[in-house]
Amino acid sequence: MNLQQLHQLEPCLWTLPRATAEKRAEVLLYGTAPLLVSMDDKVLEQAANVAFLPGVVGASMTMPDAHWGYGFPIGGVAAFDAGQGGVISVGGVGFDISCGIRCLRSNLSLQDAAPRFNELADTLFHAIPAGVGEEGEIKVNLTQIDQILQEGANWAVKHGYGNTADLEYIEEHGRVADAVPDNVSELAKKRQRGEMGTLGSGNHYLEVQMVERIYDAAAALAFGLHEGQILISIHCGSRGLGHQIGTEYMLILAKAASRLGIRLPDRELACAPIKSPEGQQYIGAMNAAINCALANRQILTHLTRVACEKIFRDAEFETLFDVSHNTCKAETHEVDGKPRLLHVHRKGATRAFGPGHPALPERYRKVGQPVVIGGSMGTGSYILAGSSGNRAFASASHGAGRAMSRHQALARWKGRALVDELAQQGILIRTRSMRGVAEEAPGAYKDVDLVAEATEQAGLARRVAFLRPKVCVKG
């Protein structure tokens, strides 16, 4: 991205100046100059396109890890006011609805665990179904799917996957309201029958990590983190069901936009007014998919515990938090001094409520919401805490963010060589797809350290801990 066309407002905040006659909202890009320079021009173009959508409030924004996505940039945040013709967009949520990260903290130290990492890697690889279309041993029927879409992680706990303590540390306590299973097609539901408790593919993973560095002692204490501690992070989403909903509603919302005469700067921005029948229908289906993803991560949490207990008999894994980073949520935010109910699209962006937010579990309320920046394979991840100040409608970065396409990565790296290289660095990879590993090469991503640093400098969230990967089951 060429920075000449931008105006720098702060060290980590940039804007695209408006032409006088132009009727669009502001465009705000969070990040350092080097991160922005490394981004494709498409990111700016897409963020500017979003600023033209009806009812956008404040600004169309991008996080420091942004990259080119379908319609909206990944790492994009935009809020809409239903009362002002605001829209809901499939591309603003993403196809992997409620993709996110479940983070578990353990009572194991690196010293305890390291001698058995090989065995742990094999056991987790065996216990966690991963790969495109891969099904697990758990089969559910369509009636049960409807219950899952309604009850989210609560359904999983009720059926023996994990415990009620987990629920307190999931966004919305594991279940979002206003899910409408009837708005989800039978095909979407059928695709999901064998995919509950599966990891999926692409950038999804299960990683065993060690807390290598603490940045904020008070927040680390609240989050139950200390140096040398073993954590497990599970990155996955709503699998076939969410993807099928995205595919179907892309068409439905495109037709609605055309029927209502909404002019789209890019056809990939298919959207409908929040108040329209199609908009409401999608919101009901999307919420159902969020519950599906929350249930999926809850089941995976259980499978992870069972696998770990085979190796470490006294191991305990508590849910630190579960963040979603592909959602649209109705939230109240203060705009020009007045509270307003807004539909906040976060696509490849994490909700990051600051200290004192009433939605946070009591244990974390003083320090802010745990935010996870999942790094690329083998580089490391960060846990942060939401900052006060409510910047970007309380949002933060979600990962390292791609720096090159999957295609480019395939041309440049070989999966087998990467696995060997990472093993030399003490990182054990288990995968069914060497092609997937090549696509996910660490070099195909931005530097996660720079993303985390910029996230903090931009005032979006503050760093609490750095996690070093040890074992990675790759989707």
Add this chain to the structure above:
DNA sequence: ATGTTC
């Protein structure tokens, strides 16, 4: 991201 070109 995705029963990876229904």
